[in-house]
Amino acid sequence: MGNKVILLGNEAIARGIVEAGCDVAVAYPGTPSSEILPAVAKYADELGTRTAVEWAVNEKVAFEVAATASFTGKRTCAIMKQVGLNVAADPLMSVAHFDLAGGFLIVSADDPGPHSSQTEQDSRYFAMFAKVPCFDPASAQEAKDMVFDAFDLSEKYHMPVMLRPAVRVDHCRQDVETGTVRDLARKADFKKDIRRWVCLPAHVKINHPQLNAKLDSVREDFETAFGRYNLEIPAKGKARIGIIASGVSFSIVMDLLKEWKREDVAILKIGTPHPLPVKMVEEFMARHDNLLVLEETYPVIEMQLPNRTKLKGRWNGFVPRAGELLPEVIRDLILNALGEPVPEEGVPELKAAIEEMKVTPKPPMLCPGCPHRASFFAMRKALPTGIYPSDIGCYTLGVNQRDVDTTIDMGASLTSASGFYLAYKTDGKDQPVVATIGDSTFFHMGILGLANAVYNRHAFVLAILDNSITAMTGGQSNPNVGEKLRQGDEGRRIEIEPVVRGCGVSFVKVVEPYDTADSAEVFKEAWEHAKANREPAVVILRHPCMLLRQKQARVKVRVNPDKCIGCKYCTNFFNCPGLPFDEGAKKARIDERFCVQCGVCIQVCPHGAIEAVEGEEA
């Protein structure tokens, strides 16, 4: 019998992956999926499995490495966040057509809300697009259980299977049953077969109808053999409403009904939204006149129904087409569907207090002492008329000090710089452009943009903000760090400078971002070089992330009230949580709750009002 322990949803998924006998697990970090792979390594170490566990440089790489390992008959999985699946979309579409050997699981974690993403897209749509089956867990335990079924299903039909946990499953913490490892004792045995493993057009003509047939069989299985995930919870007596729900929306409905002590609601829970067990849903729909469908975030269940006009859903605007389905949203949707009064948010006094007290949500910011803040400050000081395309990582938070003008996706700082260069160049104008990218993102997708810019001779400055970690997602390793996840597993570090030079860049300088005067000089020099030579110039700003808590000199600072003229230059252009503006005194001040004594702000004040406190250097 299993043992109950409290796990994060992502740990439960990882536990399932190891217990199910997965031999190769590859991922690229991204919220809300980041905790899965380190937990796979932890359980693999604890349980003594031989599982290979690796961070790949990006999701496409992770997908292809894991998918191909499954060609040998082993169980493998690729793990990513929803926008990571965009990066891996190319192999997803191809591999879906393959007649796989070992089980291949894709975990794509969605972020309705979104909380930490550039979109709130629905990976289940991708499952539909690629024609692969998809499980949609409603809890951590169910996510773990589904991992086993996904592997089994993948092996039954020789096709990839997706597990789509949304953020509330990834980051929920609950008691989960742990078990033992299913020892499959598989040996890698790649059987050469061109028809099977080479995606030629001629093979697609055979494989596509075969994929359709597989999907029909999976749908039949979902109709009949997956009652633990697709089930009806009937009303007591006549149901006043039938709710079709999947994922965490189902769990929220269950809690609401319990809170209300209501029994006049029937629920059809769908845990396998693609391919949808259509007969099961239609049969439920036939028995209810008032029907509501709750799923996150796109209308995947709705879209697969031949006739959805009877439903209260997204097609008719009843259910919001954007945003997370929070308990309050679901409560109001159910009450509206029932024609019952929606409770007033009866907190006018609290609202008035919040307004009077000017209490606002605090947006995320770069940490106090973050080297990126210093890098941005120097960049703007050197090239104040610049355009600053940036990238995905902590440094996107440079928007707070207006040092980030565009962000599209991973790697787009470079390609956006190219776009700006060309647009201004065709007018004959030399527009300074500084692209900012972190070390992990540089290896993820930056190198290609750099090679493109060198080849096409685009003049801009590339600032690589090297904090020697993948910081935003919680401190994962990357090629610039060189560490691997499993005990005793050694990686090799790749230095950034030779990679940049290898791409053909002739101007490469490394600076200490805390020295903003020096960095600013190098930024100016880099732009002059880029302009004169029509090529990208690279400045590497290297200082470890504050989250690594490395020892560094501490400089206690104070704001000299006699010198501070209240110009807000420091709050506008440096914007450190440790250096707020005191609206009462009309002066900047040090907030010791947040200040980490990095001392960089001394260089920031144009009036010399920020001073080191003598004799207090630690």
Place this chain on the structure above:
Amino acid sequence: MQYIIVGLGGQGILFTSRVLGYIAVSRGERVMGSEVHGMAQRGGSVISHFKVGDYSSPLVLTGAADLLLSFDQNEGIRNLHFLRKAGHAILNVHAPEAMENPHLKSFLAERQIKAFCLPGYDILREKMEGRFLFMNALILGAMCGAGAGNLSIDEVSDAVEKLAPAKFRADNLKAVNLGYGHFAGK
């Protein structure tokens, strides 16, 4: 029992729900919670939901929480609407005068909410050399001292001792006791 724990990214909120979870499980109760990871943690507003008992979803409905633990005054005020009638709040307060806002007072009175305010930063500055990373242990101790949450100081101390990293164990326990002492017997 439904908790809402709020503060700013980096204040150690996740540790608090781990402590609550440890205690509930050792009592043989089921737990469920929702945490914030990723970009939302970078110093911005952070909210953790935590439920003990037979629940299906990790999220707490507004107006249903029994207890609000707040590491930051503003975040605490912004999230008071989560509390049910006669719920309890433990608030780290850095500007106590702001708590005298008449609208705020009338909201608390209307909903019969008991708000326990403690000057967490002052306590940690005076008694723990300004190491604010022990705010989580301080708040947990304060919760016991205020008699909120139905958890004994022994259970909380025991859980903190088990879960804190060895080199911070003694300091965490000291912070728990400081928080407890702020309200206990007063």
